[in-house]
Amino acid sequence: MDNIFDKKIDRSNHEEKKWSLEHLKRTFPVNFSKKLHSLWIADLDFETPKPIVDAIKTRANKATYSYGYIQNEAIEAIVLWYKKLHNITLDKSMIQIVDGIVNSMIEVIKCFTKEGESVLIQTPVYKPFEEVILNTKRKLVANKLVHKNNEYHIDFDDFEKQIVDHKVKLFLWCNPHNPGGRVWRDDEVLKIIEICNKHNVFILSDEVHGDLVLKGEHNSILRFADKVKEFIVVNSPNKGFNLAGLYGSYMIFSSQKTMDLVMNTYKQSRVMTPNVFFQPALIAAYANDESFKWFKAMKNYIHDNYLFIKEEFTKLGFLEPMNVEASYLIWTKINLDLDWVALKKELFNHGVIVSFFDSFMGAEPGWFRVNIGLPRAELAQGIEEIKAVLTEFKNR
Numbered sequence: 001m002d003n004i005f006d007k008k009i010d011r012s013n014h015e016e017k018k019w020s021l022e023h024l025k026r027t028f029p030v031n032f033s034k035k036l037h038s039l040w041i042a043d044l045d046f047e048t049p050k051p052i053v054d055a056i057k058t059r060a061n062k063a064t065y066s067y068g069y070i071q072n073e074a075i076e077a078i079v080l081w082y083k084k085l086h087n088i089t090l091d092k093s094m095i096q097i098v099d100g101i102v103n104s105m106i107e108v109i110k111c112f113t114k115e116g117e118s119v120l121i122q123t124p125v126y127k128p129f130e131e132v133i134l135n136t137k138r139k140l141v142a143n144k145l146v147h148k149n150n151e152y153h154i155d156f157d158d159f160e161k162q163i164v165d166h167k168v169k170l171f172l173w174c175n176p177h178n179p180g181g182r183v184w185r186d187d188e189v190l191k192i193i194e195i196c197n198k199h200n201v202f203i204l205s206d207e208v209h210g211d212l213v214l215k216g217e218h219n220s221i222l223r224f225a226d227k228v229k230e231f232i233v234v235n236s237p238n239k240g241f242n243l244a245g246l247y248g249s250y251m252i253f254s255s256q257k258t259m260d261l262v263m264n265t266y267k268q269s270r271v272m273t274p275n276v277f278f279q280p281a282l283i284a285a286y287a288n289d290e291s292f293k294w295f296k297a298m299k300n301y302i303h304d305n306y307l308f309i310k311e312e313f314t315k316l317g318f319l320e321p322m323n324v325e326a327s328y329l330i331w332t333k334i335n336l337d338l339d340w341v342a343l344k345k346e347l348f349n350h351g352v353i354v355s356f357f358d359s360f361m362g363a364e365p366g367w368f369r370v371n372i373g374l375p376r377a378e379l380a381q382g383i384e385e386i387k388a389v390l391t392e393f394k395n396r
C-alpha cells in the first residue's frame with residue numbers, strides 16, 4: 001500500500017462515538033446486519049501521526065496523572081504552528097490553553113453578555129452554536145446564509161439589521177464555516193469587521209476548521225487584527241489530528257483586557273486546564289516535522305476525496321454538493337421533494353449514517369453532510385450505497 005491514508009483502521013473497539021456499536025445502537029436505529037458506513041461525526045478514520053502517539057505514551061508511562069498547568073512549550077508550539085502554517089505571528093502572552101472550544105464559547109458568552117441579551121450566529125451552523133446560547137439563557141439571533149452557486153454568501157443588510165434590531169452584543173462566527181465548508185474572503189471578513197466595529201459587537205471567531213483549508217489560505221481574523229476593536233480566536237489541533245477525546249483547545253486574545261475578563265469568568269466556573277495528555281499531544285502535533293508532513297499529505301488526500309465525491313454526487317443530477325474549501329465535511333442538497341423522515345430511515349436500513357439537516361441549527365430540509373475523512377475505497381463504497389438508496393427511493 002503506497003498511501004498511508006488508504007489503510008482501513010478498525011475503530012470498533014476504540015470506545016469512540018463514530019464506530020463503537022454500544023454508542024451507535026443507543027443513538028441511531030441502524031440496521032447493523034448491513035455493512036456500516038459511519039459518515040457522520042467530524043473526526044478522521046486515519047491513525048493519528050506517530051510522534052503524537054509516542055508523546056501520549058511517554059506521558060502515560062510517567063504513571064501519575066495529577067493537576068497540570070499551562071506549559072510554556074505548548075504555547076510556543078502554537079506560535080510556531082501559526083507561523084509555519086499561516087504565516088501569522090502571534091504574541092505568546094495573548095494565548096491561553098483551555099478545555100475545549102464549545103466550553104470556551106460558553107465562558108465568552110457569560111463574560112460579554114447577560115441573561116436575555118442577544119448573541120448572533122449565521123445559520124445553518126454546527127448545532128452547539130445554538131446550544132451554548134440557549135443553555136446560557138441568552139437570546140439567539142440568526143443571520144441566514146444565502147445559498148448560491150454551491151456556496152454560502154452573507155446577506156450583510158440582514159446581518160446589520162439583526163444586530164441593530166436585537167441590540168446584539170456578541171457574534172459567534174464559524175470561520176471557516178461548518179457545515180458549508182466555506183472560507184470567508186477578504187471583502188467578507190472586512191465587512192463583518194466594519195459592521196461589528198460600528199455597533200460595538202464583540203467577535204468570537206471559531207477557527208477550528210481553519211488549519212484544514214484544503215487549497216489556499218485560511219482567512220483568520222488574526223490577519224485583520226489591526227482593524228478589529230476586540231476579538232477572540234478559538235482553535236485546537238483536535239479536528240486535524242484526531243484528538244477531540246483529549247478535550248483541549250486554546251484561545252487567542254486581541255488584548256490583555258479581554259484576556260483578563262474571560263479568564264476571570266473561567267475561574268469562577270471551571271477548572272480550565274485540559275487533561276494531562278492534551279499538551280504533550282499538541283506539542284507533538286504542532287512542533288514536529290513528521291506530524292507536519294503527515295498533516296499536509298492528509299489534506300491533499302482529503303482534497304482528492306472531495307473531488308471524487310463531488311463528481312459522483314453531481315453525476316446523479318439531483319444532488320448539489322457545496323464547494324468544500326476547508327475541512328472534510330461535504331454539505332449536500334437533495335433537489336427533490338421527498339419524505340425526509342422516510343429517507344433517513346431508509347439510509348439507516350442500509351447501514352448509512354450521515355448527518356441530516358435536523359442535526360444542524362437552522363438548516364433547511366433536504367440537506368445532509370457526509371464526512372469524507374476516510375480511506376478512498378471506504379468512501380467509494382459509502383457513496384455507492386448512498387446513491388443506490390437515493391435513486392431507489394426517489395423512483396418509488
Ligand SMILES: Cc1ncc(COP(=O)(O)O)c(C=O)c1O
Pocket residue numbers: 042099100101102103126174178206208209236238244248249
Ligand atoms: C465549528 C466547530 N467548533 C467546535 C467544535 C468542537 O470543538 P470542541 O470539541 O473543542 O468543543 C466542532 C466540532 O466539530 C466544530 O465543527
